[in-house]
Amino acid sequence: MNLHGTAQIGQNHHLWIGGTDTVELAKKYGTPLYLYDVSLIKNRARGFKRAFQEKGVGFQVAYASKAFSSIAMFQLIEQEGLSLDVVSGGELFTALQAEFPAERIHFHGNNKSYEELEFALNAGVGCIVVDNFFEISLLKMISSKLDKKVNILLRLTPGIEAHTHDYIITGQEDSKFGFDLGNGQADKALEDVLAFEGFRVLGIHCHIGSQIFETEGFTLAIEKLFSHFKKWEESFKYFPEVVNLGGGFGIQYTSEDTPLAPEQYVTAMIDEVGKQMRRFEGRDLPELWIEPGRSLVGDAGTTIYSIGSQKEIEGVRHYVSVDGGMTDNIRPALYQAKYEAYVANKMNEKPAQTVSIAGKCCESGDMLIWDIDLPIVTDNDYLAVSCTGAYGYSMASNYNRIQRPAVVFVENGEEQLVVKRETYEDLIKNDIPLKTNVFV
Incomplete structure (x- = not known):
């Protein structure tokens, strides 16, 4: 059992996070429910x-x-002094509503619109991460x-x-992001932006992947x-005044994952940059910038579900359904992501059955976890799926007109x-009824 951050087995054999009883929170706020361990986020940021x-290196952690x-x-991110x-x-609008300092905001994206x-x-954002020649032309117009x-x-x-654990050395021309070093695009882009007086070319950005467990890919890129x-x-x-080396630092979703401590990635990057500066x-x-996302919030998040129906096919599979699924965590359906889970109100009970956790959407592919060992469960129990803090809520949808969960x-x-948890009224607030007889 891999418990993350402040998670522990507490009173009544319940799962406690941040000094709170997750079962009581589930009863109070309803399920599915996203819980975030604030202490873990703060510790990672620091x-x-x-x-x-x-x-002793100049830096920004964004x-x-x-x-x-x-x-x-x-x-929370602003309080911790991050960009x-x-x-x-x-x-961007959400950040400004949070009164996040605009000068510490970096704007990314491969197809930013003129309006954006x-x-x-x-x-007054701090910088624009320019992705392509079309964007250069738009920025010239807007700057002027x-x-x-x-x-x-x-x-x-x-x-x-x-x-x-894998890294690949490739021409990497076949990517929707950025200017390629190997085919001359990067040189042409630099020449273009340096010639325009409305630009201050701070430096470069690169991002080599995600869920990375080694430092070698970063050092080779540097x-x-x-x-x-x-x-x-x-x-x-x-x-360049600034070298932004992106993110992609891995977390431990399951016991198969073996990420490094955040400090190890950073130290390896700094050491390699120091080595290269001898030239x-x-x-x-x-100044070195990085962009952790998953590694700041991924394992700080836990989703609590109520267990509902079960279906056992003898000799084949035992399905246990929960009241969420691909609408609040699409990662298993999208790219076969793996998770660990616990019965939040039976943390001290030993596993007694192998089950597969099914979501409630009308899709056979709506499966959260295949083949996990759990105690005997009933419809009075709560399932806690760990490490759902990244790309859970942000990729959630209203498929089947299911409301997005609350976040605590x-x-x-x-x-x-x-x-707040969405209501049925929230689901239809942008719907416009047909005018009488318009399409009859």
């Missing part, structure tokens, strides 16, 4: 920052908000129109892909980037509802 501070976006989440990575006008870019510039100088990073694809920087120094007299006499170390933050015995 761990990333501490790794940079101990090395929360990749696509993992989980809400006003309360952005307020923020947004990828849409909606995420204008919104970002008027808001608003008479604003724009801080930008160029997103590069360095030819390194990393996922879990080596390739800095080799190219040497060419840029010679050809364009340019060296550049008289140059200061660039817990810490030191205190609870706070930060996102």
Whole structure:
């Protein structure tokens, strides 16, 4: 049993998180229910920052908000002194509603609209991560129109892909993101943006993958980037002030996963950058930025479900259904993600059966967990699925007209509802009835 953060077996053999009884919270707020362990988020944020501070390196740690976006989440991130990575006008709007400092917001995305870019510039965001030539042309128009100088990073694809324990060295031209180093796109983009007076080219950005358990992919990417920087120094007299190395740091969803501590990723990055800087006499170390998302909130989140119907097919499978599923966690259906789970009100009971956890959607693929050993369960029990803090709520939907769950933050015995559960009325608030006889 892998318990994360402050999770523990507490009174009444219940699962407790943040000093609160998850079963009592489920009864109070209903299920499905997302719970976030605030202490774990804070500790992760401080761990990333501490790794940079101990090395004496200029840095920004920006929360990749696509993992989980809400006003309360952005307020928490701001309190911890982090920056923020947004990828849409909606995420930017949420951040501004949370009064997040615009100068610490980085705006990403491979197809930002004219309206989104204008919104970002008027808001005074810290930088735009430029993804393609079309965006360069849009930004030139908006910069000239608003008479604003724009801080930008160029997103590069360095030819390194990393996922879990594997990394692949590839030309990586076949990606929807960024300017490729290998085919000359990056050089052309740099020449273009340096020639426009409305841009301040802070540096570059790259992201090599997700759920990464090793440091080798990062160090190989850094080596390739800095080799190219040497060419840029010679050809364009340019060296980046900022090198953003993205995110992708893994977490432990199941016992099969073996991620490193956040500090280990950061230390390896800093050490490799220091090594590569030997090529550049008289140059200061660039400011290093990273963008953790999943690694800040993933294992801080737990979803509590009520157990409902069961179906046992002798010699085949025992299905246990819960009152959520792909509407609140699409990752298992989307890319066969694996999770661990516990019976929140029977934490001390030993496993007595192998079951598969089914969601309630009208889809045979709505399965949360295949073949997990649990105690005997009934419809009076609660299932806690761990590590649902990233890409759960943010990818939730109203498929089958199911309401999105509530979100509660817990810490030191205190609870706070930060996102209300949707109502049936919420589901139809944007519906417009047909006018009488219009289509008859």
